[in-house]
Amino acid sequence: MKTGFIFLSLFLLASPHFTIGQSNFDIQLDTFSISGLPGIHSFAVARHEGKWLLIGGRRDGMHQKFNSFATSGGNQQIIVVDPESGEVWQRPLAELPDTLAEQLRSTNMEFFQQENLLCFVGGYGRSEVAQNHITYPYLTLIDVGGLVNSVVDGSPLPPHFQQVRDTFFAVTGAQLQVLSDTFFLVGGHRFEGVYSANSGDNQLQFYTNSIRKFTLESTGQGWQVAHKSIVLDELNLHRRDYNLAPQIFQNGERGLVAFAGVFQPGPAALPFQNIVEIGHTGHTPVNGFSQFLVNYHCAKVPVFDAVENEMHTLFFGGMSQYYLNETDSLIRDNRVPFVKTVSRVSRLADGSYTEVPFQTELPYYTGTSAEFVLAAGVPVLENDMIDYEALPDGNNLIGYIVGGIVTPSNQRNPFIANNVGITTANNRVIRVSLIKNMPNATAEPSLDGQFNLGVxxxxxxxxxxxxxxxxxxxxxxxxxxxxxxxxxxxxxxxxxxxxxxxxxxxxxxxxxxxxxxxxxxxxxxxxxxxxxxxxx
Missing domain, CATH: 2.60.40.4070 (Immunoglobulin-like)
Known part of the structure; x- marks a missing residue:
């Protein structure tokens, strides 16, 4: 969801310099269709034995400035997809109890798959039970394998769900990850009432400004929530609709990085450019580094190169305050348009960060509110980080970009132009391949995101x-x-x-x-x- 206002100004910044990174790889994309796969965005996804499980989200395009997020545009089905056979199965959410079905058709929920368990948190939508638009105060735990099988074979759906009511989980637009069995619910906000782009019309909206931590304990009869805690930061954690990814830091410690998002506190409501490192013992903003090429949540994938001790996070399209033009000059557009940029932010062996755009771009303006789904058999470390060293040289299928919002090339700012009716939910799939150890690598434009303000x-x-x-x-x-x-x-x-x-x-x-x-x-x-x- 998008609130606040955007300045309608355009700036030309200095051109990037060119460099070849230590990890020598490129990205290749191709698009295909799966018959029966509906357009979808802002959803949750899980995997089971090569099949995809899609829950929640929207079937329409980008939301309007007023009176948005009608139930009619929500995803009313539980969808299972076999990308190899091209088969698609659907079951209506109406087969579930009302409080469960309502949350599962929400948008911008947080989710994380831990083995066979899909954790589905919060989300925003119209509740007939509450007779209002709400952020759902639920954690729903889903047996992925059991649900996939039931959708396919027609058996009952309810046994595969457990729902916990707790306002601790009333969050939308955040991100959910796990470190050593502790869940990290980072950022986001709570929104109650019908959405309006005029913040003065909103009945209730507040950012969590926090990392909410919890664990799950098995009781033998299900799961219970334990060890809840909240870490507050009203500046660096005041972000939503952004990207959070697992990270292996320079010293080998496991953690997370919150990448650029929206919106900074203050009347201008501009996007963030800074990133924040998150670990077990705290979080630290990365001083002086700016991520230019991605602001809104998009498809992403982490890749770790143990030999070079480099951690790469790849981003695919979406919406951004900055983009490169035909001469590789960095353009700043505070309207935050749709982009086709494919980029990576890399943590180098010395602990510094750099941002590199690939020459490859998305085939059309999409990526916002899409998800990256790993291909079967890709070698991964914990939290689905791709193990770069375990990949063979050459072309490797690593996964798929599924869903997202699409806008025509002649209207990259449909929200600002009050023309979101031209946008759609993406029903095509983009196959993503990583080409390792390219024999004729060319220089890539690496953005100089390092700044020193001499404080x-x-x-x-x-x-x-x-x-x-x-x-x-x-x-x-x-x-x-x-x-x-x-x-x-x-x-x-x-x-x-x-x-x-x-x-x-x-x-x-x-x-x-x-x-x-x-x-x-x-x-x-x-x-x-x-x-x-x-x-x-």
């Missing part, structure tokens, strides 16, 4: 005020955000438009309690965070 805070510790000096690499809008140790924003200061070069500002903090604070400087979406200490 210096003094005195630190301070009693009454901090003096902040910056050295801006480019002119732009500058904002200071101060958070306490609990992640709450306690002060914001807008300096407005500033020229490139040195900038100084004093922040009065004598009225705040002593303790540790985090000061973030935001220049045109570039984030730099500094630890500060206040002592009276």
């Amino acid at each position: 210096h805070v003094f005195p630190n510790p301070a009693n009454e005020a901090w003096k902040v000096s910056l050295n801006l690499p480019e002119a732009g809008w500058v904002r200071f955000i101060l958070q306490n140790a609990e992640g709450k924003i306690v002060r914001q200061t807008n300096l407005g438009q500033q020229p490139a070069g040195p900038v100084q500002h004093q922040i009065q903090v004598g009225d705040l309690l002593p303790g540790t604070y985090w000061l973030t400087v935001n220049l045109n979406g570039i984030f730099m965070e500094t630890k500060t200490i206040l002592s009276h």
Whole structure:
């Protein structure tokens, strides 16, 4: 879902430089159709013995600015697809109890498949039980293999579901992942009432600004939720409709990365460009790195190269504030249009990040609210990270891009143009192949997303005020955000438009309690965070 307003401006930024990454691979795409597969987007997907299980989401296109998300446009079926045989089976959600069926036809739910268990969290939609549009306060646990078999053979559906009611799970537009059996529900928001693009019309909307953690314990009769906790960060976790992916960090630790998303807190409601590393013990924004080419949730796949100690996350299309034009110049469009870009963000062996667009593009404007489904037999590590070293040289089928929203090439901003009726749910499938160790690799344009704002805070510790000096690499809008140790924003200061070069500002903090604070400087979406200490 999309709220806030977007500036209608266009900027030309510096051209990227060219480099060849250590992991030498390319991407190949081709499109095919499966008879009987409906168009779908914003759904949940699971796999069982080569078949796909599709639940929830929408059958219509992009939502309207007002009175959107009608039940009639929702996906009313549980769908099973065999991509090899081309067979499709469907069973109506009406065969299930009302509270279960309503959640399962929601949109922008969070989901994660752990072996045979599909965890289906929250989602937004029209509830006839509540007589309103709501974010569903449920965690639904699904026996994937049993449900797939029942959809195919016509046996009863209800035995394969367990639903837990808890407002802890009333979240939409977040992402769900697992680290060592602990579930991480990251970001998202809660939306109650009929959707409106005018935020003043919304009955209730608030961002979770958090990582919600929980575990599942088997009782012998089902599952129970345990060890719930919440980590708050009103700046870096104030994002939704974005991408979260598993990560192997430089030191071999397993974690997650929250990639760029929407929307930054504040009246401009611009997309994020910064990324956030998440581990068992906390989360850390990656200072000075900006991801340019993806903002909204899209199909993605993680790839780990153990030999080079590089972690790559591949992104396919979607919507983005930035894109490359025909001369490889980086264009900024604050309307956040649909793009065909295929890109990767790579964590290199030295711990730094880089962003590389592939020369291959999607065949049409799609990718937003699509899902990547692994092909059978692809070698993977935990959390479906592709094991690059286990792939043979040459062309490897790694998976499929399923669903998503499609817009015609002559209208890349249908929401802004109030013309979403021309968009559709994608009913074609894009086959994705990874070509390993290409013999004639050509230079790829690597975007220079590394920035240093020259932030210096003094005195630190301070009693009454901090003096902040910056050295801006480019002119732009500058904002200071101060958070306490609990992640709450306690002060914001807008300096407005500033020229490139040195900038100084004093922040009065004598009225705040002593303790540790985090000061973030935001220049045109570039984030730099500094630890500060206040002592009276």
